[in-house]
Amino acid sequence: MAALATGLGVAQLVLWVGKIILKITQEADKVRRKKQDCAYLVRYLSVIHKMLPTLPEDPELELPLNHLYSTLQEADKLVVACIGRLSFLRCRSDAFRDVNAKITSDLSLFPLAFYTAVARRRAEESILPDRQDSGALTEGSSSSGSTSTHAHASLVSDYHPRARPSRLTWAEVEEATENLAYLLGEGFSGKVYQGRLHRGGRVREVAVKVLNEHGHQGMEDAFVAELETLYPLHHSHIARLVAWCSEWERPIFVYDHMGNGTLRDHLSGLLGSSSPSPVASSWKTRLEALLGVSRALLHLHREAERPVIHRNVTSSNILLDASWKSHLSDFGVAVLRAAGDQGQPVEEVVGTFGYIDPEYSRTRRVSSASDVYSLGVVMLEVLTGRPPVSPGLVTLVSSTLPVIQNGDLRNVLDGRPALGTTPRQLEALQNVADTAVLCLWPRGGDRPPMSKVVDNLEQALVIIRSDET
Numbered sequence: 001m002a003a004l005a006t007g008l009g010v011a012q013l014v015l016w017v018g019k020i021i022l023k024i025t026q027e028a029d030k031v032r033r034k035k036q037d038c039a040y041l042v043r044y045l046s047v048i049h050k051m052l053p054t055l056p057e058d059p060e061l062e063l064p065l066n067h068l069y070s071t072l073q074e075a076d077k078l079v080v081a082c083i084g085r086l087s088f089l090r091c092r093s094d095a096f097r098d099v100n101a102k103i104t105s106d107l108s109l110f111p112l113a114f115y116t117a118v119a120r121r122r123a124e125e126s127i128l129p130d131r132q133d134s135g136a137l138t139e140g141s142s143s144s145g146s147t148s149t150h151a152h153a154s155l156v157s158d159y160h161p162r163a164r165p166s167r168l169t170w171a172e173v174e175e176a177t178e179n180l181a182y183l184l185g186e187g188f189s190g191k192v193y194q195g196r197l198h199r200g201g202r203v204r205e206v207a208v209k210v211l212n213e214h215g216h217q218g219m220e221d222a223f224v225a226e227l228e229t230l231y232p233l234h235h236s237h238i239a240r241l242v243a244w245c246s247e248w249e250r251p252i253f254v255y256d257h258m259g260n261g262t263l264r265d266h267l268s269g270l271l272g273s274s275s276p277s278p279v280a281s282s283w284k285t286r287l288e289a290l291l292g293v294s295r296a297l298l299h300l301h302r303e304a305e306r307p308v309i310h311r312n313v314t315s316s317n318i319l320l321d322a323s324w325k326s327h328l329s330d331f332g333v334a335v336l337r338a339a340g341d342q343g344q345p346v347e348e349v350v351g352t353f354g355y356i357d358p359e360y361s362r363t364r365r366v367s368s369a370s371d372v373y374s375l376g377v378v379m380l381e382v383l384t385g386r387p388p389v390s391p392g393l394v395t396l397v398s399s400t401l402p403v404i405q406n407g408d409l410r411n412v413l414d415g416r417p418a419l420g421t422t423p424r425q426l427e428a429l430q431n432v433a434d435t436a437v438l439c440l441w442p443r444g445g446d447r448p449p450m451s452k453v454v455d456n457l458e459q460a461l462v463i464i465r466s467d468e469t
């Protein structure tokens with residue numbers, strides 16, 4: 001696509017971007033076929049159009065504006081192709097999805113305030129991508145999204161379509177939580193309350209998270225990041241966002257309630273003192289929890305329509321449901337992954353001490369490999385039962401990795417599961433430890449992709465299960 005001439009200045013570029021948006025809007029009116037895809041694109045563009053005047057006169061904006069303009073030219077061609085039905089292939093829903101994703105990716109290069117303002121408006125006006133919508137509205141659309149090319153067999157059963165999250169009124173939240181009566185827990189970003197949603201004659205146990213005013217990124221940004229990334233995600237190992245509420249003084253998220261708390265609580269022995277916790281006593285349960293979350297991450301990195309980097313994979317963000325199935329949660333600092341996954345610049349290095357990829361921390365560039373590193377730390381926790389950071393700020397990586405690399409896994413293994421670990425179990429745990437070592441390589445490029453991590457954990461679990469039977 002032809003970019004605009006350089007040195008035009010922000011005001012002129014904003015004018016051009018505004019003009020092409022209006023042109024697309026007028027053309028989209030003429031489209032009969034693909035009406036819904038066009039309508040979605042136009043609503044998205046109208047939000048951007050409204051926000052354009054808020055952009056500052058900053059020369060650094062010239063490049064992102066130029067990128068956006070090029071993408072809008074693509075969008076324009078797509079709409080024109082649909083008017084004349086010039087090409088059936090061109091106006092498939094996949095093509096609309098791609099162009100929408102490209103626009104979002106372009107916007108991520110704009111100042112955070114602008115990006116989040118657009119995203120928030122989209123959320124308020126319910127202009128958020130939804131796989132089911134686009135599928136249902138499309139004649140001749142391919143069932144596999146254009147980016148959903150990874151065909152890992154184990155993922156097939158994990159993917160499940162679902163109703164999209166709904167917006168709640170504050171009155172509904174009050175009713176569901178009996179006015180925020182039962183506190184489940186508290187994290188950095190907010191308090192979580194227990195609740196019950198009554199919908200269509202059915203009752204659903206939920207966890208209601210009320211964001212703090214002072215999160216790491218700020219309440220607004222955390223709200224937008226979580227809503228933007230979690231809204232279109234469907235995976236059986238990702239904590240399900242059931243609803244949200246933006247009506248109250250603070251944003252609220254409603255998730256499915258996870259009856260068995262966090263993996264960290266069980267590893268640290270905080271839970272399960274009254275009845276024995278299978279996480280404390282069984283290697284199989286621990287490995288299943290790891291495998292579930294690694295599948296969730298594989299989905300985020302490779303399967304999702306708009307790939308995501310979580311940036312805060314920790315054992316406290318792995319929730320266990322009533323049947324001990326693990327779910328990845330807390331998408332408050334997640335970012336959409338840039339094409340190529342070569343390490344995208346971020347304004348701020350966020351995450352949890354003890355889990356943060358040192359390369360990302362040093363370069364301020366994040367990639368999927370940063371999540372791989374954090375999962376490596378969780379693997380060490382699962383193997384040793386120790387916390388990610390000990391008193392004196394000694395990290396688990398620095399205290400146990402050399403021991404494992406030295407071939408002395410037994411010296412650091414948690415003694416709680418099955419007194420006297422069997423040789424088969426030890427073989428499986430060595431596989432996990434070897435995988436952790438790979439995940440924790442200092443250079444992101446040397447770490448395995450999440451698909452390899454899933455394969456290794458699956459093999460380890462097969463060995464553990466065979467030993468049990």
Ligand SMILES: Nc1ncnc2c1ncn2[C@@H]1O[C@H](COP(=O)(O)OP(=O)(O)OP(=O)(O)O)[C@@H](O)[C@H]1O
Pocket residue numbers: 184185186187188189190191192206207209239255256257258259261262312316317319329330332
């Ligand atoms: N869906 C859920 N079901 C049950 N309990 C939950 C759920 N979500 C959170 N909790 C509980 O609430 C606590 C706080 O959750 P939150 O996500 O805010 O924690 P956090 O990971 O420490 O947050 P942050 O990363 O923002 O510091 C968790 O430790 C957990 O005990």
